[in-house]
Amino acid sequence: MATESDKRTTTRRRLLQAVVGLGALGAGRALFGVGDSGGPEPQAVPEPQARPRPPEPPAAAYRLRPMAGETSRSGPGAAAPHADIAYTLSAGRREVFLTFDDGPHPRYTPQILRILRRHRVRATFFVIGENAVGFPGLLRAIAEDGHAVANHTWSHPQLTGLPPDDVRSELGRTSALIDDVLGAAPNLARAPYGAWDDLSLSICNELGMSPVGWATDSLDWTLPGAENIADAVLAGIRPGGIVLAHDGGGPRRQTVEALRWYLPRLLDDGYRPVPIEP
Numbered sequence: 001m002a003t004e005s006d007k008r009t010t011t012r013r014r015l016l017q018a019v020v021g022l023g024a025l026g027a028g029r030a031l032f033g034v035g036d037s038g039g040p041e042p043q044a045v046p047e048p049q050a051r052p053r054p055p056e057p058p059a060a061a062y063r064l065r066p067m068a069g070e071t072s073r074s075g076p077g078a079a080a081p082h083a084d085i086a087y088t089l090s091a092g093r094r095e096v097f098l099t100f101d102d103g104p105h106p107r108y109t110p111q112i113l114r115i116l117r118r119h120r121v122r123a124t125f126f127v128i129g130e131n132a133v134g135f136p137g138l139l140r141a142i143a144e145d146g147h148a149v150a151n152h153t154w155s156h157p158q159l160t161g162l163p164p165d166d167v168r169s170e171l172g173r174t175s176a177l178i179d180d181v182l183g184a185a186p187n188l189a190r191a192p193y194g195a196w197d198d199l200s201l202s203i204c205n206e207l208g209m210s211p212v213g214w215a216t217d218s219l220d221w222t223l224p225g226a227e228n229i230a231d232a233v234l235a236g237i238r239p240g241g242i243v244l245a246h247d248g249g250g251p252r253r254q255t256v257e258a259l260r261w262y263l264p265r266l267l268d269d270g271y272r273p274v275p276i277e278p
């Protein structure tokens, strides 16, 4: 008997297949083969003139509830705060949400996984499809440790101003890749540079994902030194806060070193890092 969640998964899978049909997915799916569960998977081939499917009705279950008044103004190109985007989540029990963007990276992602594992802490990884396609094993390693695997587009463009088909392809390809490798499509997405607009938010929602921002930028992308990264996290942290850091997209030795330093201190202060769950 199909449960509600099965139905949602099926719906999401169909949406992703529609993206496949638009030709956006070629490379990723070719690498992993068509279908991940044995039987041949029907390929949706939309009519050439087919209009995009209308968005699903608001999927309440997918929506994170950002706390009012939280803003995210840091990071290059960060957009103005938007009511649909989560910057801070439930502040109960001093939970905090560590996030790592722009991976996976064959050197830094395993180093970060090792530190998180040592402290029995789980986080959220916003992966770039282009980086993940060559390293399905890293995606599996992230998921097997209990971290959330989330969508950070295929090639990390600024989504604002892109034509709708490009936005749909950037988000849809990465969701389909994650679905192929892990057997479940992601339900969280973060726009590169935190730059969302109404179009990208609505496509994100169509694809069954909640948009996620951040409340504390570790500023690791500016390569300020491990000590400054750790200071930025420790100074900015508060219950419910989402923390931005990076496991790919540049040299991340400082990020790794900083994590090794600030994570035990967060734990000593009674914070509980947990993955984001919609």
Ligand SMILES: [Zn+2]
Pocket: 101, 102, 152, 156, 192, 193, 249
């Ligand atoms: Zn990024």
